[in-house]
Amino acid sequence: MGAMINHDQDRDLRPFFAPRALAIVGATRKPGFGYILPVMLREQGWADRTYLVNPRGGELHGYQVLPSVAQLPDAVDLAIVMVGAERAPAALEEIGARGIRRVIVESAGFAETGEAGRLLQARMREVVRRYGLLAIGPNCVGVISPKERFSTVEVVPESLTPGPLGIIAQSGAFGNVLLDGLHQRGLYISKAVTLGNRMDVDESEVLEYFHADPDTRVIMMYLEGAADGRRLLATLKKVCADKPVLVLKSGRTETGRAATASHTGSLSGRDELYDAAFAQSGAIRAETLEELLCLARVFTTQPLPRGPRLGIITSSGSLGALAADVAVRHGLVLPPPSPELAAAIAKDAPAWMNVKNPLDVGPSSLYASSLPAMLQAPGYDLVLAVAIIPYSVVRQFQPLGLTPKVWFGDIVKAHADAPDKPLALAVVGANEFVADMARVSGPTVPVFTSPEACAKSLAGLWRYRRWRQSLGED
């Protein structure tokens, strides 16, 4: 208790994601932040490792509330701070004095609000330095750690299915609301961290951690501004040599920068500098939130392509053309089918069919045989499949056994037989048809409802692979 702190102690982030026990400092009976959290921790099996602190003591959600931090047991190695901003520096002082080294400050009202808040944040930072604390926040919602079924923020249980995606975000919305929809898109996370105002732990430190984390294969980052631009660039260079980093950065315009300043107190800096930094380091910048999620879907499910040669197969000429435009604009090439492939396809093709790339099979029955042929063809490194049929036709023929799986073939098997080639589907039409196709494609072949997003996402895979090749990789 109150042991001397070794300031040179390592900055291991692991206990943030798997604490021995944790304390919620400022647990309250008023509905709002921190109200649901103790309930949720109980549901997730953390009740015996969760302690609540509030000067009023008493009982809350079936937990005994301790009146002070000093009374917390030794097992507590993580404190979640939810007290009002003015009370926060004192709370950190007590946490430091109690020998708890890791703290997440969820309270808001600091640098993002103006001068008074900046001073409060500086006082907290001084406490953090003095005790050698590792602090996430303030103005954040902390961490999510599905493997441990541990989360410092209210999330639906479905979000706690472990997966390969590590998330770094400044904003709370990326720690809960965004997550609500991720599992519905086939995205499952290894860990997520929301950084808020970053008085101590910043994105570079978490990047380093995810770099070493065996559960994280792909990193997704939402940034309002770099805490330390030079360090971020150096860290990205190191991390991107091994793991892809997908970045969405706001504050592209003066107005957007002003918005981020009042959100997490971030100084965004000139957008062109970020563009250059991301390009130099191998990070893949998404232009929109939607694009970030699309990139995450192909990066978590598909292998990296060996080259830029994209084959497009489509049952709609127009959607094939839209995908082709975007693919080419983003660095892929569309070579025509080899004579062997062309001959194999033309053998069964109707007279009106052009055996080209995009391969427009129209409403023919060639899809089921042409997709595997294209995936097997040595002339293509990636395949994009636009798979549509009118829903009225689906309704008529489904009862007769002509299901989407019969129509488009066994897509899962076709991909499994060519496991080194990225494959993605673009499906447009009735929601029910899109859902059908997602079922048919399973978790290993992502389905996009936009041909352009599908093409751009696949192009992102090649862009990253090319970066790795430029570093000397085979």
Next chain:
Amino acid sequence: MGAMINHDQDRDLRPFFAPRALAIVGATRKPGFGYILPVMLREQGWADRTYLVNPRGGELHGYQVLPSVAQLPDAVDLAIVMVGAERAPAALEEIGARGIRRVIVESAGFAETGEAGRLLQARMREVVRRYGLLAIGPNCVGVISPKERFSTVEVVPESLTPGPLGIIAQSGAFGNVLLDGLHQRGLYISKAVTLGNRMDVDESEVLEYFHADPDTRVIMMYLEGAADGRRLLATLKKVCADKPVLVLKSGRTETGRAATASHTGSLSGRDELYDAAFAQSGAIRAETLEELLCLARVFTTQPLPRGPRLGIITSSGSLGALAADVAVRHGLVLPPPSPELAAAIAKDAPAWMNVKNPLDVGPSSLYASSLPAMLQAPGYDLVLAVAIIPYSVVRQFQPLGLTPKVWFGDIVKAHADAPDKPLALAVVGANEFVADMARVSGPTVPVFTSPEACAKSLAGLWRYRRWRQSLGED
């Protein structure tokens, strides 16, 4: 029967959408195109006005099949041609000789396939000219006319709910598959035309028709290339002065252009020329299919704004910043709240809240009062509302009566009280939450799942209004 044709006869397109009676020439018992159509026409109430022609005669789907076009009754004023490409010129000859002036050639195998097909198409065109026919196609799926519950292509009945959106497309996919999903996005059409290879009727002629059509308020166009660039530019200028025209054009790259050439035989031309033409004429160009649909949603549901001043209200700082960036990049401005509005909001605001624009109300209860205040404020011409809460919170509080409608207020009423201001919502998170919010917002306030798409769509409204103002409109 076989009356002399007056070549100067008007080119009224209306009977394409409301024929007195129609004939399907080349009706077949083989599954494929034209197999389901007679069944569907019966379901839509057209059985007594539908005639099938096939030299074999007999009976099909409960219709008596006539062996020749010559036997068709006088009431038939529209013929749908589905015979093989080689047979098509002769079929048109028979149709012309029978005095039927309007024809839709759905058959493929013409200019899109190469030299032999080009010759066949030229022969058809000669017949069309000689008889003074009005011909849509070949290589298309014809028309959809919800008001008459009439369609020459297989669509689901849900697509036949009339609405304000007129669709012009070269591609068949835009005539059926795309439509399958439109009603699920709140998009309902007045008429749709797929033009295919455009041997006669082209996009300019349909634009003129939609310009005059009282049921069409907004026009959406998918183009692979202009049939006649000069005419298209002149027509767009005329039409855009009264009705918005939203355009998606493929063939942006050499590869994409090659794809469109083999799809509808279109010569796309340099993309920059199209950009310039659309900008000069007031047409709004969408960059992607998704963007086209987003634009259609705001244009069909929202008024045009009086100016570019956007107010953003958000429960998430990051998503507000992302929307702000895109809004500003696309021509909107984000002035701060007026002193009156700021005072009204600050009155009830917690200390940490920045009364700015974007107005980030965070997890406070201010949303329900601030959104109407922003909509009423004379300083804003449009409002974008980012409305998110963690779904875990929704699940906890919904049973207690704290529904999204309580949380975010009566959005429908707020908009109805400011009917001259465009309003759109950006909602991110669990699919169920997005669906809840779409229900709460009703058909008059579009909900987008991307803050950037929401902002860009609203910017499209202002861009079009500014164009109209440049023509001298108030």
